Amino acid sequence: MTLLVLGLVLFLGIHSLSIVARPTRDRLAARLGVTTFKLAYSVVALVGFVLLIVGYGEARLDPTVLYAPPEWTRHLTMLLMLIVFPGFFSTYFPGRLSDVLKHPTLVAVKAWALAHLLVNGTLAAVVLFGSFLAWAVVDRISAKRRPLPSAAPTFPRRAWNDAIVVIGGLAAYLAFALWLHPAWIGVAVMGG
Template sequence: MLVLILGLIIFLGVHSLSIINEPFRHRLLERLGEGPFKGGFSALSAVGLVLIVWGYGLARMEPTLLYAPPAWLRHVALLLLVPVFPLLVSTYFPGRISRTVKHPMLVAVKLWAVAHLLANGMLHDVLLFGSFLAWAVIDRISLKRRSGHPVPTLPTKPANDATAVIGGLVIYVLFVMWIHQWLIGVPPVVM
């Protein structure tokens, strides 16, 4: 469990720099330059992500049950996950969706986390998904008092919404049918 916690601290800590101290982030960016700053950010994020994946796998070998969700919540979770990939795609293909939602990636992270908390009641699940949910909520609240960072996107076009929805739903189906089993080792739908 310690590896998972360390990974969460590193990954979410790096992604919380703007939440905690926006002026420090700007000073660091100016001092290091954009390339080294983004390189360091990416390297630390990758280390955190690797530790999260490794730690989650280790924690699954010695599970601690916190709560046992009823089986029907798996269906609710699958339904909540439907908009997650379209929202993620709309982050980079701006249109009406991203304009209406304002922060589609954060909404996607919150839906992803809530869905997984509904369907999983082990300590390692609550730690992983609860941490991401808390981070996304705090980040969204903090965006009200700070300026967001520009995300590289394509130009805003009406067709981007269709791309986000169709592309996102295709990714969702691939995840449900194959990728989740391959990456995580757990089939979301038992056939």
């Protein structure tokens, strides 16, 4: 559990600089240079991500069960996950859907975390998914009060971007649900 918590502190901590210390973040970026700052930011995020994956994997070997989710939550989880992949896609393919979602990545993270809290009742799952859910809620509230960051690289705004978001998002959803989740996570999503 220690690696999981350390990974979360690094990963969510570096992603929280804009929330809690925007002026410090900006000064650090100016002092180091934007490229060096982004490289350091990426390294910290990557190390945190690896640690939280390894830590969660280790915690799954000897789980502490907090609650036993009812079977019907699997269906609600599948429904919530339908939001996740199109949400991520709409971050990079601006269109009407990204306008509606306003902060599509945060919407996707919140849906992903809530969906996984519904079907995972272990302490490690609550720590992992609860942390991501809380972070995304705080980041969304904070986004209303801080200046907009420089825009992430996106594809040009086009009329067909919404179709790309929906079709690509649903294709990614099916690929992950049918093949990637069982292969990478070791948990069958459909029929298991």
